[in-house]
Amino acid sequence: MFRRLAPISQAVSFEFEGRPMTAEKxxxxxxxxxxxxxxxxxxxxxxxxxxxxxxxxxxCFECLVVIDGVPSCQGCQVEVKAGMRVVRQSGARSMDEATPS
Incomplete structure (x- = not known):
């Protein structure tokens, strides 16, 4: 399991699957x-x-998540922002969904 080596000094609150989470800025x-x-x-x-x-x-694309309603976001390439809503990606993205801008 991963753990932070130091306590969070600049907290950013976000949500994962409806649960409040805290990250380091x-x-x-x-x-x-x-x-x-x-x-x-x-x-x-x-x-x-x-x-x-x-x-x-x-x-590797193993960290794909849905961020603020946008599917197929690589979680390792997106900085967590205050108020961000993140949910698990289940299955393949539909080709009918909007492309992130």
């Missing part, structure tokens, strides 16, 4: 979830098995 969504004990952030589109952040540098 500047952390990625994936890191904030791991540090909060969340190990799975999406389900495999093939097997449905839980998947979680792996490389933390944008190469």
């Amino acid at each position: 500047g952390e990625s969504v994936a890191l904030a979830l791991l540090a909060s004990g969340i190990q799975s952030c999406r389900d495999s589109v093939v097997s449905g098995e839980p998947r979680g952040p792996y490389c933390l540098m944008g190469a």
Whole structure:
């Protein structure tokens, strides 16, 4: 399990699956979830098995989440912001959904 080496000094509040969470300012969504004990952030589109952040540098796409209603966001590439709403990504994104801007 991941843990922070120092206490949070500049807290940012966000929500994951409706639960309030706290992150350090500047952390990625994936890191904030791991540090909060969340190990799975999406389900495999093939097997449905839980998947979680792996490389933390944008190469593996295992950290895909829905952020503020936008699907297929790489959690390791998005800085957590105050008030952000994050939910697990379940299955593949629909081609009918809007493309993030």
